[in-house]
Amino acid sequence: MKVISIRQPWASLIVNGYKEYEFRSWKTNFRGPIYIHASKAIEKEHLERFKHLNLEYPVGKIIGQASIIHCHKVEPDFEQQLIRQNELVYGASRNRTGYAFQLTNITKIEPPIEAKGQLGLWNYDHELIKSPEQ
DSSP states (O other): OEEEEEEETHHHHHHTTSOOEEEESSOOOOOEEEEEEEEEEEOGGGTGGGGGGOOOOOOSEEEEEEEEEEEEEOOHHHHHHHHHHOHHHHTTSOSOOSEEEEEEEEEEEEEEEEOOOOSSEEEOOSOOSOOTTO
């Protein structure tokens, strides 16, 4: 299955239901299920902003599953819409460029699975959870 590595705190915000868009400089045509991998990198400057959420920030682990359902080009109007929708999460950065991968069917994987991340979308050959169709 495809995997995307995401820095903390963003990966935990996704799997805990606070963030449904992941921003990248590159476009993807991929649609479907994907694992969320928390990379070893932590954007420490953002941790204080989310302190009140009492989240855990595991690193180097697959922590969730989601589906990519759309890839939006980030235009100023789209970014402003997201900031109005959720100032806490989407207001942390401004003047984004690139693309927003829209995620749905987000679930947390417990316990997280150790995995070494990679750039781009990468493959993880072991099935962690059964898809709803199984």
